[in-house]
Amino acid sequence: MNATDPLALSAGEAVEAISAGLLSSRELFEAYRARAEADRAAADGGLNCFTWVAEQPPGEDQPPPLHGVPLAIKDLFCTEGVPSQSGSRMLEGYLPPYTATVVSALAGAGAPLLGKTNQDEFAMGSSTENSAFGAARNPWDRERVPGGSSGGSAAAVAAGLAPWALGTDTGGSIRQPAALCGIVGLKPTYGAVSRYGMIAFASSLDQAGPMTRNVGDAALMLRHMVGRDRCDATSLAFPEEIALPTGERLDGVRLGVPEELTGEGIEGGVLESFHAALARAQELGAEVQDVHLPHAPHALSAYYVLAPAECSSNLARFDGVRYGLRAAGADQLLDMYTRTRHDGFGAEVKRRIMLGTYALSSGYYEAYYARAQRVRTKIADDFRTAFEQVHFILAPTSPSVAFKLGEKTGDPLAMYLNDYCTVPMSLAGIPAISIPCGLSEGLPVGLQIAGPAFSENRMLDAAHAMEQALDFDAAAARV
Amino acid sequence: MRQRPVSEAGREGGGTGRTAGESTFEPVIGLEIHVQLATLTKMFCACEPSFGDPPNTHTCPVCLGLPGSLPVANERAVHFGLMIGLALGSELAPRSVFHRKNYFYPDLPKGYQISQYDEPLCRGGTLGEVRIHRVHLEEDAAKLIHVGASGRIHGSDASIVDFNRGGTPLAEIVTEPDLRSAEQASDWLKLLRTTLRQLGVSTVNMEEGSLRCDANISLRVAGSSALGVKTELKNMNSFRFIERGIRAEIARQEQLLKGGGQVVQETLHFDPASGAITSLRSKEEAHDYRYFPEPDLLPVAIGADMIATARAAMPELPADRAERYQHEIGLTEESARLLAFRADLGDYFETALASGAEPAPPPQALANWIATDLVGRLEEGEDPADSRVQAHALAALVGMVSAKRVSVGAGRQVLDKLVADGGSDPAAIVEAEGLRALDGESELSSLVAAALEANADAAERVRAGNAKAIGPIVGYVMRESKGRADGTEVARLVNEQLGV
Numbered sequence: 017m018n019a020t021d022p023l024a025l026s027a028g029e030a031v032e033a034i035s036a037g038l039l040s041s042r043e044l045f046e047a048y049r050a051r052a053e054a055d056r057a058a059a060d061g062g063l064n065c066f067t068w069v070a071e072q073p074p075g076e077d078q079p080p081p082l083h084g085v086p087l088a089i090k091d092l093f094c095t096e097g098v099p100s101q102s103g104s105r106m107l108e109g110y111l112p113p114y115t116a117t118v119v120s121a122l123a124g125a126g127a128p129l130l131g132k133t134n135q136d137e138f139a140m141g142s143s144t145e146n147s148a149f150g151a152a153r154n155p156w157d158r159e160r161v162p163g164g165s166s167g168g169s170a171a172a173v174a175a176g177l178a179p180w181a182l183g184t185d186t187g188g189s190i191r192q193p194a195a196l197c198g199i200v201g202l203k204p205t206y207g208a209v210s211r212y213g214m215i216a217f218a219s220s221l222d223q224a225g226p227m228t229r230n231v232g233d234a235a236l237m238l239r240h241m242v243g244r245d246r247c248d249a250t251s252l253a254f255p256e257e258i259a260l261p262t263g264e265r266l267d268g269v270r271l272g273v274p275e276e277l278t279g280e281g282i283e284g285g286v287l288e289s290f291h292a293a294l295a296r297a298q299e300l301g302a303e304v305q306d307v308h309l310p311h312a313p314h315a316l317s318a319y320y321v322l323a324p325a326e327c328s329s330n331l332a333r334f335d336g337v338r339y340g341l342r343a344a345g346a347d348q349l350l351d352m353y354t355r356t357r358h359d360g361f362g363a364e365v366k367r368r369i370m371l372g373t374y375a376l377s378s379g380y381y382e383a384y385y386a387r388a389q390r391v392r393t394k395i396a397d398d399f400r401t402a403f404e405q406v407h408f409i410l411a412p413t414s415p416s417v418a419f420k421l422g423e424k425t426g427d428p429l430a431m432y433l434n435d436y437c438t439v440p441m442s443l444a445g446i447p448a449i450s451i452p453c454g455l456s457e458g459l460p461v462g463l464q465i466a467g468p469a470f471s472e473n474r475m476l477d478a479a480h481a482m483e484q485a486l487d488f489d490a491a492a493a494r495v
Numbered sequence: 496m497r498q499r500p501v502s503e504a505g506r507e508g509g510g511t512g513r514t515a516g517e518s519t520f521e522p523v524i525g526l527e528i529h530v531q532l533a534t535l536t537k538m539f540c541a542c543e544p545s546f547g548d549p550p551n552t553h554t555c556p557v558c559l560g561l562p563g564s565l566p567v568a569n570e571r572a573v574h575f576g577l578m579i580g581l582a583l584g585s586e587l588a589p590r591s592v593f594h595r596k597n598y599f600y601p602d603l604p605k606g607y608q609i610s611q612y613d614e615p616l617c618r619g620g621t622l623g624e625v626r627i628h629r630v631h632l633e634e635d636a637a638k639l640i641h642v643g644a645s646g647r648i649h650g651s652d653a654s655i656v657d658f659n660r661g662g663t664p665l666a667e668i669v670t671e672p673d674l675r676s677a678e679q680a681s682d683w684l685k686l687l688r689t690t691l692r693q694l695g696v697s698t699v700n701m702e703e704g705s706l707r708c709d710a711n712i713s714l715r716v717a718g719s720s721a722l723g724v725k726t727e728l729k730n731m732n733s734f735r736f737i738e739r740g741i742r743a744e745i746a747r748q749e750q751l752l753k754g755g756g757q758v759v760q761e762t763l764h765f766d767p768a769s770g771a772i773t774s775l776r777s778k779e780e781a782h783d784y785r786y787f788p789e790p791d792l793l794p795v796a797i798g799a800d801m802i803a804t805a806r807a808a809m810p811e812l813p814a815d816r817a818e819r820y821q822h823e824i825g826l827t828e829e830s831a832r833l834l835a836f837r838a839d840l841g842d843y844f845e846t847a848l849a850s851g852a853e854p855a856p857p858p859q860a861l862a863n864w865i866a867t868d869l870v871g872r873l874e875e876g877e878d879p880a881d882s883r884v885q886a887h888a889l890a891a892l893v894g895m896v897s898a899k900r901v902s903v904g905a906g907r908q909v910l911d912k913l914v915a916d917g918g919s920d921p922a923a924i925v926e927a928e929g930l931r932a933l934d935g936e937s938e939l940s941s942l943v944a945a946a947l948e949a950n951a952d953a954a955e956r957v958r959a960g961n962a963k964a965i966g967p968i969v970g971y972v973m974r975e976s977k978g979r980a981d982g983t984e985v986a987r988l989v990n991e992q993l994g995v
Contacts, residue, residue, distance in 0.1 A: 094563040107562065114556050116563060215562040219790035249567045249792050326790055329595050332606020333560045337656070353599055376597070376785035385787060 022047050027085050027179040027233040028260075034083040041084025044179075045073040045130065048086050051495065052131055052177045063153045065162070065171040067091050068099050069131035082126030082240070088178035090169050091132045092139060093119050093224070094213040098129065102215040103137040103147040103165075106360030107340045116213020117245045118182070118224050125240040130178055134168030137362045138331065139189055139217040141165050142434035145425055146364045153421070154197060155493040156459055160418040163193030163434075169227045170197040174493040180228045180237060184214060186221045187319050188413075188438025191450040194227055195413035195462020198452040198490050200479075201227045202234045203438075205469045206445035207252040209238075210245030216330040218323035219250075221442050229490065231451060231480045235260050238472065259473050261480035266300040269478060272307030272406030277437045283416045285456025290412045293453040293463045296485045297410070307402040307409060311394040315440040318395070320432060321375045321388035322443075327365075328372030334360060367428065396444040403468045408478055411437050413450040413462030441466045449479045452488040460488075520714040520752065522745045523722060524680050525628075525672035528687065529665050530697045531635060531705040532575045538634040538664035539566030539609060546703050550657035558662035560604030565791050568593065572664035573616070573795055575696040576632050577805035579666055580617030582690055582812050583627045589797055591616045593632075593789040598782045601656055602636040609634050610667075612786040614794070623686050623814060626671040637661030660704075666696070672711065672722065677741035681734050684708060689813045689836045701733050710741050713758065714748045723748075724758040728765055729775065740765035740772075747772055816841055820862075824848075830862040839878040840865055843886055850887030854894040864893045868907060872914045883917035884910070892921040904978035905930040933980050939972075942980070943988040946971040958993045965989055 022044045025033060033039040052069045055062035066088070078084025089095065092102040094112035101107035115123075123129065136146040144152040144167025152167045154160040155175035162171040166183030170193035173181050183190040185203035194201025202225045209224045216222060226237035239258035245251045273294065278287065294304050336342035336356030343355035361369070375384035402409060415436050424431040441448040446469050453463035463482065467475040537544055540557035556564040573591075580587050594612035615631035638660045643652035668687070674680045688699045688706060699706040713725035728744050731737045743765065748758050760778040765771075788794075811819075817835035820826045826834070834841040844865055848858060856864075865879065869889065873882055880886070892913070896906040909924045918924065925931050933939040946968045947954045956964035965986060972985045 092563075094561075100562070102562070110562070112556075112561065112563070114561075212565050213563040247567060248565050250790075325787060329597050329607050329785070329787070332597060332599065333562070333604060335599060335601075335606060337601050338559065338604060339561070349601070373785065376787055378783045378785070381785075381787070 023051065023176055025179070026229045027082075028230075028236050030085045030179055031081065031083050031236070034085070035080065040076075041078045042073045042076060045070075045084065045086045045128070048130055048178060049073065052088075052172070055175070055177055055495065060158075061150070063155055063158070063162075063171045063175055063177070064150055065134050065152045065168040065175070065177065066131045067101075067103075067134050067149050067168065070129055074128035078128060079124070079126045082122075082236075084126055084128060085179055086130035087122055087127040088130050088133050088169055088172045088181035089119060090166050090181070090183050091135050092184060092215040093132075093182060094215065095119055095129060095132070099132065100215065101148065101340075102139070103135040103149065104360065104362070104365070105148040105341060106334045106356075107215075108148070110340050112213075114213065117210035117247060118241050119213065121210075121243075122182070122237070122240050127237075127240070131172075133166070133172055133178075133181060136165035136167070136189075137365050138215065138327065139165040139184060139186055139222075140327070140364050140368055142188070142192055142431055143419070143421075143424065144168060144171075144193070145421065146362050148362070151421055154418045155495065156198065156418065160420055160459070161196070163196035163414070163418065165189040165193075166201075166227060167193045167197075170194055170199055170201070173197070173199045173227050173229060174490065176494040180226065180233050182224060182237075183227045184217075184222055184224050185438075185442065186217050186223075186323060187435045187442045190225045190227060191438050191448060191462065191464060192414045192434055194450045195452070195460065195464075196418040198460030198488065198493055199227060199229060200231055200234050200449065200451050200483075201225065202238060202449040202472075202476075203441070203447060204238065204242065204472060205447045207250050208242045208254050208447070208470070208472070210243070210248040210251045212245055212247040216326075218326040219330060220326060221319075221323060231261055231449070231476060231483045234449065235476045238476075242472075254472075255470055256473060258476070261473075261476040263477035263481035264300075264484055266297055266302035266478060266481050269302045269408070270406040271297055271302050271304045272402050272409045273304060274307050274309045274312060274402070274409060274411060276309050276312040277411040277440070281415050281433065281436060282412055283456065286412050286414070286416060286461050289454035289456050289461035290410075290463060293482065293486060294410065297482060300481055300485055304410075305406060307406055309395070309398040309402060309409075309440060311391060311398050312440045314391050315395055315443055316432060316436055318388040318391035319435065319439045319443060320371070321384045322392065324368040324372030325375045325385050325388075326372065328369045328376065331361075331365065331369055336360075364428070392443045395440055399440075399444045399446055399466075399468075407467065408475065409466045411464050411466070413437060413464040417456050417459035417461060437464060445469060447472050447475055449475055451479050451483050451486070452490065453482070453486050454488070460490075518753070519717040520749055521717040521719075522675055522677075522741075523672045523713050523715060523725075524674035524676075524741060525711040526668075526670045526674065526680060526684065527709040527711070528668040528670075528684070529635075529707040530579075530668065530691055530699065532572050532664040532666055533695070533697050533705075534569055534571045534575065534664050536569060536571075537662035538569050538572055538632070539662055542662065544663040545659050546705070548659055550655075550659060553659045554661070558604070559658055560606075566609055566789070568792055568795065569664055572632055572666075573797075574801065574805055574808070575664075575694075576616045576630060576666050577797070577802060578694050578696055578808060579630055579668070579691070580620065581802075581805055581809055582694055583617070583620035583622050583630065583668070585617035585620035585627060585630055587617055587797055587802060588614060590614065591795040591797060593792045593795075594786045595789050596633075597785040600636070601654060602639045602661070604637065604658065604661060608636065609789055609792070616795075616797075622690065623683060625673040625683050628669040628671050630666055630668050633665050633667060635660050635663040635665050672713075677738045677745065680710060680741055681738040684737065685734065686813065686836065689838070693810055693812055693838050695810070704732065707732065708737055710737070710744075712741060712744045712748065714745065714752060724760050726758060726760065727762045728772070729762060731765055731767075733767075736765065736767045739767065739770070743770055743772060813838070824858045826859055826862050830859065830866060833866050834862055839880060840870070843879040846880070847886035847890040847893075850890045852887055852890035852894050854898045854900075856890050856893035857897050860897050861890060861893045864889065864910075868910055869914075872910065882914065884913045885917070885919050888913055888919050888921050895921065895925065899981055899984070900932055901925055901930060902932050902979055902981045904973070904982075905932065908978065929977070930979055933976055939976075939980060939984065940988060940992075942972050942975055943968075943985060943992055946975070947989070947992060954993060957989065958995060
């Protein structure tokens with residue numbers, strides 16, 4: 017262990033170094049803080065992955081088991097007294113009076129807040145370009161996007177500006193940026209982690225999850241995130257403790273590869289990397305077989321009805337009455353609403369609010385919302401059937417590697433296709449993890465492993481075995 | 496919000512001559528009642544519901560609709576909802592779903608109200624002569640206070656919001672259109688209020704807004720079964736205003752129809768001060784609420800255990816109690832309803848009846864004494880159990896009066912004593928005050944004879960067949976006996992001694 021370069025340590029290694037007395041949590045915190053500040057102050061704007069960085073290190077008495085290893089947190093988590101604006105102009109300067117359950121839980125376990133990270137506005141986007149703070153950049157190539165919507169968290173972890181980070185995933189917002197930045201990102205089973213204090217995008221899909229340098233760190237963070245929260249009626253008790261993964265082999269493990277997610281629309285280089293990973297899995301003893309998810313091709317359509325429908329309602333509270341932006345100059349209530357929402361929301365958020373409002377309108381509800389819900393049920397059934405044959409389903413995380421800044425901002429549909437491989441799992445509410453599995457054109461490719469609800473421990477073990485075998489080198493992204 | 500006056504015709508005294516003239520119209524009225532449930536916490540958060548506290552002192556991230564906050568349904572509110580359903584004989588849903596009702600207004604911090612839509616907690620039922628359509632749970636809006644001359648949002652200088660009320664649990668009870676007059680609507684609402692009070696699920700106080708009522712009103716040609724175009728009259732906050740408002744709207748519609756006009760479907764506001772009815776919004780302006788299932792809450796599964804718990808918590812309801820008083824105890828319908836619909840009187844009545852007083856009071860006499868003599872001597876609305884008159888003392892007194900041991904007049908004097916000083920033995924008061932009834936054979940006979948002598952003219956007229964002339968004679972006996980004589984007995988003796 018190299019305690020002279022604390023920033024080279026994974027979160028798990030840093031925990032050990034601190035508890036062994038080789039490193040102080042304050043020293044570690046200051047090192048990360050300095051690096052994050054340096055990036056923010058860079059002449060070229062740096063990676064623009066932090067929206068806020070803590071000015072003071074937390075006290076020396078950081079509790080076990082995490083002993084003060086600092087945590088970067090996506091902007092949309094409410095943090096008491098700390099700016100939390102979900103990447104939106106609408107909440108400029110908003111200081112929540114309370115802290116999200118999952119942030120409190122991690123702080124209580126000894127992971128204090130290092131900073132808040134950039135994101136697409138209200139988590140709507142796949143590139144972190146839709147942000148009131150400006151676009152974040154990919155540390156592998158600063159002309160490219162880090163993915164989104166948790167792009168700031170992904171870039172910070174990949175660049176070594178944070179040991180680990182908290183993200184949220186609605187249709188792929190943890191997994192896709194993790195893939196594009198060459199890190200690990202895990203979306204838990206829906207309900208495993210409390211949503212209380214997460215500024216909502218789509219309530220039935222949103223889930224917080226770890227974004228880390230390796231699979232072990234993801235398990236370590238997840239261990240302190242899961243559990244029933246009395247403040248979130250949709251949260252559930254996790255049936256077992258999250259274990260630190262030790263898997264080295266995949267003997268007896270059956271892996272399903274759905275043709276629906278591994279064919280048309282996936283970049284050649286991504287597929288090449290994916291198939292190489294499948295070969296490694298077989299070398300580790302896994303059986304690889306075809307499975308079918310017949311309704312998966314409709315997932316994106318259903319998602320882009322349901323998520324906007326929910327967001328059109330979730331974002332109605334941003335009306336200028338109580339907090340956040342209130343447009344000046346209005347003398348009538350309706351005028352104040354209209355101007356505030358005109359000025360406060362970005363184009364993509366407005367697009368989705370309009371889509372969702374339309375889908376829920378009287379006379380259209382059945383054709384759009386109700387129908388999309390039925391598709392969602394069928395997709396969940398597809399996975400259930402598939403999991404009768406295989407333990408896990410493997411697919412690329414993203415159809416492409418990181419794309420150029422501005423490349424897709426004018427074409428919403430092209431942007432939406434980024435979620436093609438991740439949205440089916442979101443709709444089914446099942447856990448999925450993305451781990452880096454290789455490079456294509458010098459840019460990371462993500463391998464997605466999905467399992468049945470509450471199979472996180474087994475999924476992490478399989479991911480750990482793959483991670484060991486793939487031995488991905490992330491050094492190129494480090495600052 | 497746009498408002499335009501639609502009529503001044505509804506002013507009180509503006510005429511409700513719906514039976515006059517050639518075509519007669521029948522009003523058809525349905526009510527939507529909002530009841531604040533008396534839970535310890537709000538519908539979806541842990542704040543305490545309150546009335547009259549300083550503004551915005553009972554709030555939290557959830558009921559303020561702050562970003563990231565989530566609702567958690569109040570189990571007690573569901574329990575109360577089930578009790579209401581049981582009281583109304585509703586069908587209780589095995590699975591009930593909360594929906595979001597989306598619209599923008601400053602009293603609605605999330606931009607949607609969590610309510611119920613196509614899977615309410617209870618469906619159907621009846622109370623009295625009125626069928627119930629449904630009962631569902633929802634959260635109350637915050638309270639808007641409009642600063643400035645108008646007192647309403649239109650034309651006010653500013654509007655301020657008090658979120659203390661926001662998120663208070665509400666049960667919305669919707670009736671079928673079974674009511675036919677303003678008076679009937681008001682009477683029925685009183686029955687509902689008594690029922691809800693008896694259930695203990697709400698303070699049901701219209702002035703404080705824990706009971707609120709909207710009315711859907713239409714007219715149709717008498718005898719027709721088709722429904723006319725309805726208007727919705729909002730938020731009348733007293734029984735008097737409900738009656739006046741409905742009457743005014745019936746008159747307005749009638750005048751329109753008789754003039755060959757058409758009723759327009761719209762939402763109306765009744766101003767009790769001026770009697771004016773103004774339009775809040777027309778059907779075209781009606782919101783599209785974009786209902787969809789609330790994704791932050793799971794459907795409520797109503798288990799057999801929850802229903803059993805609600806059933807076990809049910810008290811006897813006013814309608815059942817009135818039925819029992821009338822058919823088992825033998826009270827008149829009027830007395831039975833009177834005692835049953837004021838639970839404190841009913842409870843006192845039953846305590847008195849069961850007190851073992853000797854001689855036992857006949858139930859009807861006891862009911863009359865409670866409803867008239869006792870209530871008349873107490874503060875308005877005072878629970879007799881809180882007065883100094885012990886139930887068994889009243890029972891004993893009524894027993895003595897009924898057995899003619901004490902006259903009615905003397906009995907009332909004893910009651911005055913009991914109200915003032917308490918005491919458990921009315922017989923002792925009778926003795927102490929010398930109020931024992933005069934004996935028919937001896938004392939009373941001689942007193943009557945003396946009265947006839949003192950009122951010879953009157954006695955002559957009675958003898959000649961003028962029965963009304965007996966007044967001064969009876970009056971003399973009463974005066975002389977200090978009210979101890981029984982009036983009926985006196986009259987009998989007068990006639991007997993005069994040979995009439």
